[in-house]
Amino acid sequence: QQQVRQSPQSLTVWEGETAILNCSYENSAFDYFPWYQQFPGEGPALLISILSVSDKKEDGRFTIFFNKREKKLSLHIADSQPGDSATYFCAASPSGSWQLIFGSGTQLTVMP
Amino acid sequence: EAAVTQSPRNKVAVTGGKVTLSCNQTNNHNNMYWYRQDTGHGLRLIHYSYGAGSTEKGDIPDGYKASRPSQENFSLILELATPSQTSVYFCASGEDRGYAEQFFGPGTRLTVL
Numbered sequence: 001q002q003q004v005r006q007s008p009q010s011l012t013v014w015e016g017e018t019a020i021l022n023c024s025y026e027n028s029a030f031d032y033f034p035w036y037q038q039f040p041g042e043g044p045a046l047l048i049s050i051l052s053v054s055d056k057k058e059d060g061r062f063t064i065f066f067n068k069r070e071k072k073l074s075l076h077i078a079d080s081q082p083g084d085s086a087t088y089f090c091a092a093s094p095s096g097s098w099q100l101i102f103g104s105g106t107q108l109t110v111m112p
Numbered sequence: 113e114a115a116v117t118q119s120p121r122n123k124v125a126v127t128g129g130k131v132t133l134s135c136n137q138t139n140n141h142n143n144m145y146w147y148r149q150d151t152g153h154g155l156r157l158i159h160y161s162y163g164a165g166s167t168e169k170g171d172i173p174d175g176y177k178a179s180r181p182s183q184e185n186f187s188l189i190l191e192l193a194t195p196s197q198t199s200v201y202f203c204a205s206g207e208d209r210g211y212a213e214q215f216f217g218p219g220t221r222l223t224v225l
Contacts, residue, residue, distance in 0.1 A: 004154075032211045043116070043202050043216030044155070051211075089154055096210035098143055102154040 003027055004092050006103035014111050019077040021106045023090030026071065030092040034100070035064065035075050038087045047088070048075070080110045115139075116217035118203050124223045131190040133220050135203030141215075142208040144186040146170070146178060148199040149219070155202065161186055162208060193224045 005024045013019045023033070034049035050057040050064045050073070057064045061080075066073045077084055090103040116137045125131045137144065142163045147155040157170030159178035167178040175197060177189040190197055200221050206214040 006154075034213070041218070043204070043218050045216065046213045049211075093211065098206060098208060098210060098212050098214075099157075100155075100214060102147075102156075104152055104154040 003030075003101050004090055004103040006090050006106050008106060009104070010107040010109070012109045012111060013080050015080060015082060017080050019080045019084070019108055019110070021075040021077075021088050021090070021108065022072070023074065023103055024070075024072045025092050027092070027094070027101075028071075029094045030101075031095045032093040033064070033066065033073055034091050034093075035062075036089040036091060036102075038089065038105075040086075044089055077108070080108075082110045082112050084108060085110050116203055116205055116215050118201075118217040118220050120220060121218065122221045124225065125190075125193045126225055127194060129193050129224075131193050131197075131222065131224075133188040133190075133201055133203075133222070135186045135188075135217055136184050137186075137203075137205040137215070137217075138184065139205045139215055140183065141205035142183070143206045143212070144180065145204045145206070145214065146176075146186070146188045147202045147204065148172070149202060150199050158188065158201075195224045198222060198224045 007022045031052040035047045036044035037047040038044040061078045063076045087105045091100040145160045146158045161180040179187045203217045204214040206212045
């Protein structure tokens with residue numbers, strides 16, 4: 001049973017468009033949601049994160065929208081650049097825990 | 113610069129053989145983790161450690177052992193490798209507190225023939 005689900009599995013957008021990556025979860029105990037970015041041949045790295053007390057978190061071109069009632073969140077990448085092409089993992093963590101539960105990832109390709 | 117390194121980066125093993133994957137971190141983090149990454153499954157936790165001398169089972173520990181001889185080093189051991197263990201393995205370190213960022217190594221690609 002996958003506790004964190006991501007869609008789509010792969011996404012292609014044109015340079016300058018907004019890419020929208022979706023994530024949903026099942027466990028109400030999750031209250032911390034980081035997104036990790038992974039380039040080919042490298043390990044994942046933390047991109048941006050949100051706590052469940054917030055409904056939005058922005059960091060430059062990257063924005064997380066969070067809907068606690070529906071147990072859904074999304075990562076919006078505005079003005080997408082070819083350098084944003086990577087795999088993005090949504091993760092979730094129970095309250096106060098170090099443990100991360102990862103989704104299966106979305107592979108993003110930004111076409112120039 | 114703080115970092116997590118892994119060795120080897122690539123490994124080909126034979127079925128039934130013993131494989132040891134090594135990880136070193138200079139972050140001085142108490143927690144270290146071993147994950148495997150497979151298409152369609154994301155990252156799954158195999159073993160983790162709270163500090164030197166401790167190892168704990170993660171979500172998919174069967175067929176794997178771990179060893180944490182020091183703060184800096186954490187090894188993953190496959191005593192009898194099987195083709196189903198062909199995967200990319202990532203080591204990570206993190207502080208022992210809630211909401212802590214995990215810092216990942218570059219990964220080891222293991223192929224078991």
